[in-house]
Amino acid sequence: MEKSTFRPEKTSLFGTTTGSDVITIIPRLIQDLESDVTNLHIPALRQFLNIILDDHENKDWTLKYKLMPLLNKFVGNVEKNEEYVLSSTILHVIGVRNGSDDKTILAQTSIEQKEKDEKIEKLEQSNR
Numbered sequence: 001m002e003k004s005t006f007r008p009e010k011t012s013l014f015g016t017t018t019g020s021d022v023i024t025i026i027p028r029l030i031q032d033l034e035s036d037v038t039n040l041h042i043p044a045l046r047q048f049l050n051i052i053l054d055d056h057e058n059k060d061w062t063l064k065y066k067l068m069p070l071l072n073k074f075v076g077n078v079e080k081n082e083e084y085v086l087s088s089t090i091l092h093v094i095g096v097r098n099g100s101d102d103k104t105i106l107a108q109t110s111i112e113q114k115e116k117d118e119k120i121e122k123l124e125q126s127n128r
Helices: 010-014 019-034 038-054 059-064 067-075 081-126
Strands: none
Touching: 019 038, 019 059, 019 067, 038 067, 038 081, 059 067, 067 081
16 A cells, blocks of 8 residues: 655644744753653654644744754654655755754754765675
8 A cells, every 4th residue: 555645734723833832842842852751752853843834934932942963863864764755854944944044053054964874875785
């Protein structure tokens, strides 16, 4: 069975998420990501991705909550595939949405992506 890649407008299905909702949700998600309980990481990253996709004005709170170093923590571990994919996707969306002001985010993420790809390739070669 094939999975659909269609992502309907979240707000049309679930109602709108106001700015105040996002402000209260983000600190909880950050706690989940900083937690040693790894079962909390993937759901928190998924919710962050949904918030970022729905909220086009996310630059202020990404800087306020210092999300970049936190997300980079997950980009650094290629062995945890889903965490890696979600965190790198979030970083790319933030970089693209914030435009030229944050070209350094895109550049750093691109460099890290290349390094991670090289690590994956080395792991695959060692498993042969």
